[in-house]
Amino acid sequence: MEVLKNFATINQTLLFPEGNTLVTRSVKKHTYAEATVTETFPKRFTVYDLNEFLSTVTFYEKPVLDFELADNYVVVSDERGGMASKFHYGDESLAYIPDPKKKIALPSTEVSLKLTEKDFKRITDIARIQGTPELSLHCDGKVLELVSLNSKNSSVNNTVLPIGKAPKKSVPFTFIWKIEYLKLIPGTYDLAVSKEGLSRFTHTEFPVTYHIVLEANGTKYGE
8 A cells, every 4th residue: 555655746647557567657747756565456447536536445454355236337345344434436547558569778877875764864855955956976086975955946955975985987967856746656676867857766675666847947967
């Protein structure tokens, strides 16, 4: 359920394909997420409001989902019987439908590192306190830093968190994300970044991966 709750923050509408691999994309196309979940879905269906669906399912102490009663809804009930909820499927045209022939991938990988849960939480927490909307991965060729900032207003308070030595190439760079796009399941990630404006966050414990677009303003590599 944690994956589904997280996906609901990216896009409220989700296509459930047959099987156990889920893919979603934000409406503005800045975030693409893919996960393998423990549940296996016996048929293809779409949920328009994922939060409502999750609230319905978790309302029951031991929920059971019956997909066989109809083609246009699923029945949610408790394994002990009694009350049951009919949840109608949404319009599939409103959901993101991945093209199996177009697998998303980084065009190149200039920087790769391990982003710990502790470091990510510390810098995003202080960013929210200070009201800074962006997160930067910055390197001067010697030190690697996470920076909370507003790339459009240098007078805004910011915070710098050193996280290690520069990567082996020792090339100066600044990669910037909008913090509102970094809706990640808590944990440590293998982070890979392309100078072409795309990044990949791969969870080190769970089978979930995010591809997130970088901000063009302020992002640079080798300058």
